[in-house]
Amino acid sequence: MILTGAGALLGGCSASEESDSGIVTEEQVAQRLAAAAPNLPRPGQYAIAILENGQPPASAPDGLVRGCLSKEQLADPLQALVTGGRSDCAFGSFNFKGPRLEAAMMCASDAGPQSMWLNAHYRPDGYDLDMTVGSGEDERRISMKARLLGPCAESEDDTDNQQGSKP
Numbered sequence: 001m002i003l004t005g006a007g008a009l010l011g012g013c014s015a016s017e018e019s020d021s022g023i024v025t026e027e028q029v030a031q032r033l034a035a036a037a038p039n040l041p042r043p044g045q046y047a048i049a050i051l052e053n054g055q056p057p058a059s060a061p062d063g064l065v066r067g068c069l070s071k072e073q074l075a076d077p078l079q080a081l082v083t084g085g086r087s088d089c090a091f092g093s094f095n096f097k098g099p100r101l102e103a104a105m106m107c108a109s110d111a112g113p114q115s116m117w118l119n120a121h122y123r124p125d126g127y128d129l130d131m132t133v134g135s136g137e138d139e140r141r142i143s144m145k146a147r148l149l150g151p152c153a154e155s156e157d158d159t160d161n162q163q164g165s166k167p
Contacts, residue, residue: 024091032096033077039099040081041146042124043071045153048146068152081122089116099123111138124148 033040048065050056056063073080082103089107101120106113120129126147133140 024094029078029091029094032094036096036098036101036122037077039122039124040074040077041069041122041127042148043069043074044151045069045149046126046146047149048144051143053141066149067146070152081120081127082118 045066045068048067050060050063050065069080082101089105092104092106093102095102099122101118101122103118105116105118107116108114114134117132118129119131120127127144129142129144131142133142
């Protein structure tokens, strides 16, 4: 799940070029992430508690998953910790100060443009993340709390996760 967790549930987003509309550029996002590097999670296996609209998601009925975040994934922290690899979004804001991230994004979806808000607190041994996706009747609120368990198992592929397994 995550450590591309935010991205996996969100579908993620990427920054676009700055324009008169106030969109944050990829360069600005990269600079802010680089400055926050000491606060970002370390590589390893994480236990992640997930709630969607206050309930465990169908993909994790007990609300718990394990995920491995590799050093290679962390080489691109935007994709590893925020976007999940999608490139169909633009950041309206991306404020990363110390360990705290607040971001607003607009992303493409089958139903049309979809707004997303992210509020996260990152630290070397985990993160707490709250996200709102969509609005009105289609709004979803997602909460994740992750803690570092230790190194990833050697047999575990960095892109695979042990969904639904107890931490």
